[in-house]
Amino acid sequence: MYGRVESTTRVTPAMVRVVLGGEGLAGFATPPGTDAYVNLAIAPPGAPYGPVFEPAEVREEQPQEWWPARRRYTVREWDAEQGLLTIDFVVHGDEGVAGPWAAAAGPGDVLVLEGPSGGYRPDPEADWHLLVGDESALPAIAASLPHVPADRPVVVRVLCDDPDHELPLETPGDLDLVWLHRAGAADPAGLLVESLRGLDAPPGRVHAFVHGEADEIRQVRRHLLADRGLPRADMSCSPYWRRTMTDEAWRRVKRDFVAAMESDA
Structure with a gap:
């Protein structure tokens, strides 16, 4: 399966939105999960195909x-x-593969993909919702918020560089949104978990979505499970990436990291 670039838009200094269309997307259909994802395949420059x-x-x-x-x-x-x-692609200059591709993409360019798959969707029976992450989780958070039931409390904590990296987020739920900024912070890696330690949580059962940088997400997961007693079944949790590691290096150690994280609590 593949799509052809229809348009690209720089929605924040570090995020490029790519819209794909064309005959190569025939048969594409999203799963029930609001965190639906696709697996991209990006050929190296000069590939002989x-x-x-x-x-x-x-x-x-x-x-x-x-x-x-x-x-x-x-x-x-x-x-x-x-x-x-x-x-939506997070772009940090020339770092990585997908970000630079998105930054340079133009109408007609081809992107090969497989999927989609997904597993998380806000539970309509939950008393309130919690969505936590950084820029890498922002597309899934934004896609999930419209599916929170009307007037249901939904707490969102998003970490980004500074106010220029914020995006509008909409939901029929009762939104408690705080953007956390790395710029000027003494301990940027601790911002997410610290934002939750002092949270006066709504009453009842929570359904949580916790995704982003590996070490930050591990801290949040440990706090929710060990300190707040959240049942593991009521949380979708995944470390998308790890600071100081390339994507290839992270993929090689991710399974072991997740196993160690799961043993925390």
Whole structure:
């Protein structure tokens, strides 16, 4: 499956929104989860195959140096009527693979993808909702908020560099939103968990979504499970990336990290 770039928009200094369309998205359908994601395949520069390819075939037929980089990204929006798929990419200059691709993408460029899949959706039976993360989790948070029931309390804590990196967030729920800024903070990595330690939580059962940088998410997870007694079944939790690591390096150690994190509490 593949999409062709219809448009790109720099929505914040570090986020590029790419809208994909075209015949290559025929049959695309999102799962029930509001955190639906696709697996992208981005060919290295100069790859000896065309822009439309089957990742499995490339791995079978080409030496490893020509294998496409694989990245997982949240579906920000799927417009089934128009056949348009929106993906938000965090961009940090030339770092990584997907971010630079998005920053340089133009109309007609091709993006190969597989999926989608997903597992989280705000539980309509929960008494209140908690969504916590950084820029990498922001697309899933933004896509999930419209599905919180009307007037239901929903607490959102999002970490970003500074106010220029904030985006409008809308929900029919009763929104308690705080943006946390790394700029000027003495301990940026502790901002998310500290924002929750003093939280006067709404009463009743919470359904939580906790995703983002590995060490920060681990702190939040430990606090919610060990200090607040949140049942593990009531939380969707995943470390998307890890500071100081490339995506490839993180993928190699992620399974062990998650196992250690799960043993915390």
